[in-house]
Amino acid sequence: MSGMITIAIDGFSSSGKSTMARKLAATIGYRYIDSGAMYRAVTLYALRHGWVSDEGVDTESLTKALQEINIDFMPQPDGSQHTILNGEDVENLIRGIEVSESVSPVAAVPEVRHALVAMQQRLGQGGGIVMDGRDIGTTVFPDAELKIYVDASAETRARRRYDEMTAKGIDVDYNEILANVRNRDHIDTTRAESPLRKADDAILLDNSDMTREEQNARLLELFNQTISRCRATD
Numbered sequence: 001m002s003g004m005i006t007i008a009i010d011g012f013s014s015s016g017k018s019t020m021a022r023k024l025a026a027t028i029g030y031r032y033i034d035s036g037a038m039y040r041a042v043t044l045y046a047l048r049h050g051w052v053s054d055e056g057v058d059t060e061s062l063t064k065a066l067q068e069i070n071i072d073f074m075p076q077p078d079g080s081q082h083t084i085l086n087g088e089d090v091e092n093l094i095r096g097i098e099v100s101e102s103v104s105p106v107a108a109v110p111e112v113r114h115a116l117v118a119m120q121q122r123l124g125q126g127g128g129i130v131m132d133g134r135d136i137g138t139t140v141f142p143d144a145e146l147k148i149y150v151d152a153s154a155e156t157r158a159r160r161r162y163d164e165m166t167a168k169g170i171d172v173d174y175n176e177i178l179a180n181v182r183n184r185d186h187i188d189t190t191r192a193e194s195p196l197r198k199a200d201d202a203i204l205l206d207n208s209d210m211t212r213e214e215q216n217a218r219l220l221e222l223f224n225q226t227i228s229r230c231r232a233t234d
């Protein structure tokens with residue numbers, strides 16, 4: 001073992017997995033990759049070209065354009081990282097409601113998934129990475145040494161999203177957010193291509209009643225156990 005492992009963290013939207021994954025990566029000195037941001041960046045690109053409408057996604061045009069889409073991550077002085085789409089910092093744009101409402105159908109397009117999975121596998125070569133998403137433990141890194149599946153009720157997640165947005169001064173309706181969370185859950189778990197599901201060897205972490213500190217501590221404990229196990233079997 002090189003000493004550095006691959007960590008896959010999957011779960012529903014707003015399950016708190018990104019915050020947890022980012023914190024773990026910073027603590028153990030690994031690189032963090034937010035795979036959802038990559039689907040969001042592709043969605044922004046498709047929206048700008050008018051390829052997403054109520055009728056669905058113009059799969060043909062989007063598929064042809066995939067090789068022109070370049071996604072990078074740029075570390076920021078505060079330790080966070082921004083998503084860069086073809087040289088443009090799109091971090092704020094990809095978190096907006098427009099992208100959030102269109103990302104699930106774009107992420108269900110098989111060609112989009114193939115392109116992004118290949119990109120994610122390249123980014124993870126050699127380990128030393130914490131990647132979060134929906135299919136990281138099942139499809140992107142099926143051999144990851146540590147896989148976590150984060151779960152929390154739809155209401156808990158909608159409440160978190162509501163609190164986050166109101167704290168930022170954004171005027172939102174809780175029931176609308178809950179509907180958006182449920183709709184995305186439905187699309188993400190029922191799509192034909194790599195639906196969200198727990199890998200058989202993933203550890204379930206239900207954080208509905210856990211504080212952030214408890215989650216971080218649990219994750220770090222799982223990481224340390226995995227490292228010891230890998231060393232023992234080396």
Ligand code: DC
Pocket residue numbers: 013014035036037039040103104107108132133134135136184188
């Ligand atoms: O984690 P997030 O909410 O930023 O993800 C945005 C969307 O991208 C979400 O609808 C699910 C999709 N996604 C995916 O299909 N596969 C991933 N590995 C990550 C995200």
